[in-house]
Amino acid sequence: MAIPILKQADVLIASLQADPTDNDLIQLRDELADRIGRLRSIGVVIDVSALDVMDSFATRTLRGIAQTTRLRGADTVIVGIQPDVAFAMVQLGLTLDGIVTALDLEEGCARLRKYADDEASRGS
Amino acid sequence: MLDQQSLPSSFQFSLRDADIERRKIIVDLAAEDISRITALKDVIAQEGDRYTDDFFRYLRDLGEAPALFGRRDAFAEAKRRKREHLTALTNGVYDQAYVEQRAALALLYSRYGLETRAFLGAFHHLLRALGGDIMKCFPDDPNGAFQRFMSLKKVVFFDIGIIADVLMSERERTISQQQDAIRELSTPVLQLRDGLLILPIIGMIDSQRAKQLTDDLLRAIRANRARMVVMDITGVAAVDSKVANHLIQTVAAARLMGSTVIITGLSADVAQALVALGVDLGKITTTADLQGGLEEAERLLGYRVVRLAEAPGRLSA
Amino acid sequence: MAADATHVVIAHDGDIVEARRKGRELAQRIGFVGSDLTIIATAISEIARNIVVYAVHGEISLSEADYGGRRGIVVVARDEGPGIPDIERAMRDGYSTGNSLGLGLPGARRLMDDFEIMSTVGQGTTVTMRKWKR
Numbered sequence: 177m178a179i180p181i182l183k184q185a186d187v188l189i190a191s192l193q194a195d196p197t198d199n200d201l202i203q204l205r206d207e208l209a210d211r212i213g214r215l216r217s218i219g220v221v222i223d224v225s226a227l228d229v230m231d232s233f234a235t236r237t238l239r240g241i242a243q244t245t246r247l248r249g250a251d252t253v254i255v256g257i258q259p260d261v262a263f264a265m266v267q268l269g270l271t272l273d274g275i276v277t278a279l280d281l282e283e284g285c286a287r288l289r290k291y292a293d294d295e296a297s298r299g300s
Numbered sequence: 301m302l303d304q305q306s307l308p309s310s311f312q313f314s315l316r317d318a319d320i321e322r323r324k325i326i327v328d329l330a331a332e333d334i335s336r337i338t339a340l341k342d343v344i345a346q347e348g349d350r351y352t353d354d355f356f357r358y359l360r361d362l363g364e365a366p367a368l369f370g371r372r373d374a375f376a377e378a379k380r381r382k383r384e385h386l387t388a389l390t391n392g393v394y395d396q397a398y399v400e401q402r403a404a405l406a407l408l409y410s411r412y413g414l415e416t417r418a419f420l421g422a423f424h425h426l427l428r429a430l431g432g433d434i435m436k437c438f439p440d441d442p443n444g445a446f447q448r449f450m451s452l453k454k455v456v457f458f459d460i461g462i463i464a465d466v467l468m469s470e471r472e473r474t475i476s477q478q479q480d481a482i483r484e485l486s487t488p489v490l491q492l493r494d495g496l497l498i499l500p501i502i503g504m505i506d507s508q509r510a511k512q513l514t515d516d517l518l519r520a521i522r523a524n525r526a527r528m529v530v531m532d533i534t535g536v537a538a539v540d541s542k543v544a545n546h547l548i549q550t551v552a553a554a555r556l557m558g559s560t561v562i563i564t565g566l567s568a569d570v571a572q573a574l575v576a577l578g579v580d581l582g583k584i585t586t587t588a589d590l591q592g593g594l595e596e597a598e599r600l601l602g603y604r605v606v607r608l609a610e611a612p613g614r615l616s617a
Numbered sequence: 618m619a620a621d622a623t624h625v626v627i628a629h630d631g632d633i634v635e636a637r638r639k640g641r642e643l644a645q646r647i648g649f650v651g652s653d654l655t656i657i658a659t660a661i662s663e664i665a666r667n668i669v670v671y672a673v674h675g676e677i678s679l680s681e682a683d684y685g686g687r688r689g690i691v692v693v694a695r696d697e698g699p700g701i702p703d704i705e706r707a708m709r710d711g712y713s714t715g716n717s718l719g720l721g722l723p724g725a726r727r728l729m730d731d732f733e734i735m736s737t738v739g740q741g742t743t744v745t746m747r748k749w750k751r
Contacts, residue, residue: 195634195638197634228641228655229637229655229658229659229662230659231659231662231663231666231721232666232721232724233666255558257556257557257558258522258557258655259515259518259519259521259522259553259557259652260651260652260654260655260656261655261659262554262556262557263515263518263549263652263655263656264652264655264656264659264728265553265556265659266549266552266553267724267727267728268663268721268724268725268727268728269723269724269727270724271552271556272556277555277556277558278558279521279522279526279527279557279558280525283525283527283558284558508751515651
């Protein structure tokens with residue numbers, strides 16, 4: 177079951193459905209890597225609000241996506257980690273350090289745009 | 301008749317058959333005891349009312365459970381059930397129904413504040429009366445009478461075991477409910493302005509409360525779409541490394557949700573002590589006082605507080 | 618010992634999802650609520666993933682536990698994989714960012730109330746974990 181990727185202006189939005197398989201996540205990583213380059217997006221917002229469990233594999237994969245995105249000159253924001261999931265992740269020791277998180281899609285897109293603006297204003 | 305609403309319908313003290321058998325073994329209740337007990341049926345039945353009145357008079361004279369004697373319907377209900385107990389005592393059938401009958405009366409006692417020690421005193425008083433009457437019934441066979449009494453005592457202690465357990469578990473339930481209520485009161489999450497929550501924490505934080513706090517805060521962050529939280533721990537009684545680690549975990553979980561937590565009220569002394577204990581405070585933002593924390597939070601949110609020029613005084617000389 | 622246990626064969630990553638779904642269902646039936654459900658599902662996910670990654674094939678049993686009036690859930694993960702040569706090291710927190718060798722064991726232990734592990738090199742590993750309803 178492929179994970180849908182939407183394009184909203186210069187931002188790509190991927191909404192994970194409940195219980196993605198390992199393959200789904202790997203496919204997502206490759207798709208995003210491809211599209212960011214082609215569509216010149218400023219970043220990706222990954223919505224995980226439908227996930228009721230975030231284990232070490234999911235976390236590693238998301239981290240991998242963020243790194244790949246960075247290499248293509250774009251940013252990643254993970255949004256929608258649920259309270260129970262956040263608590264379990266902390267207990268498990270999964271920190272998502274270095275990855276930007278936000279509450280929801282709206283916040284996530286706003287954050288991406290802010291980063292892009294900051295970078296632009298820093299000048300070329 | 302006591303209205304059904306007074307007895308919480310969620311209350312259930314039911315024992316599995318295995319538990320009942322175990323309790324009988326514990327008091328050493330055997331078949332020959334039961335035949336001796338059922339032989340006492342008439343003796344007890346005759347004086348049932350007297351025993352019941354005596355039981356409650358004993359408690360009343362001691363000044364125990366005034367609430368029970370103050371409510372006429374409750375008192376009548378208690379007497380009725382006690383009377384039923386005495387009848388069932390010598391029936392020889394000690395099953396689920398028997399146990400539930402005792403549990404229901406015990407619940408009533410608990411509801412009206414009868415202490416376990418008072419109950420035991422009155423029950424002992426009843427036992428003495430029973431003993432005396434049994435001996436009188438068999439004047440030519442004191443050994444036989446004593447044997448019958450000893451058999452009856454086994455069931456009496458079976459009863460005491462049930463009633464005492466019910467009283468204790470009710471007490472525990474009340475304490476637990478009170479603790480929950482206190483916890484509830486001391487975790488107010490307040491929305492100061494759009495995107496900013498304040499969580500003032502007061503009192504002691506144990507593991508269970510820490511979990512509750514984290515739960516409440518994380519849900520409040522989601523509900524209020526809060527990007528910033530100021531958690532004030534000025535009122536926290538003792539900040540040791542355990543409490544500090546709970547706080548750090550809460551901050552980490554909030555950050556995963558996209559919210560930043562500033563901890564205020566952590567004095568420099570306590571911070572130093574925690575660092576000395578090996579707690580890594582590097583991951584959390586702290587300020588010593590609430591005001592500083594709020595200002596920092598507002599700044600990070602993009603708010604700017606501007607003071608208006610003073611308006612001309614309306615009260616002029 | 619386990620009355621009415623649910624068994625889930627673990628052979629590929631799809632089974633990980635199955636195991637934690639069944640785990641969550643059982644936990645709900647036992648009466649766990651809220652974040653405990655997520656915690657149990659997450660611990661199961663980590664242990665199941667270990668089987669897939671290191672042992673290739675194994676089994677997870679889920680059942681209810683009763684102890685002194687308290688109810689809880691028991692998760693037993695069994696495999697006939699290579700076994701863990703140094704359990705103590707495996708149970709130490711190896712979780713640094715991006716550590717792909719990090720086993721989910723210390724994390725699962727933090728999440729659950731009881732945690733036992735038995736492993737013999739060349740024979741396999743059995744992890745038993747329990748969580749109790751408050």
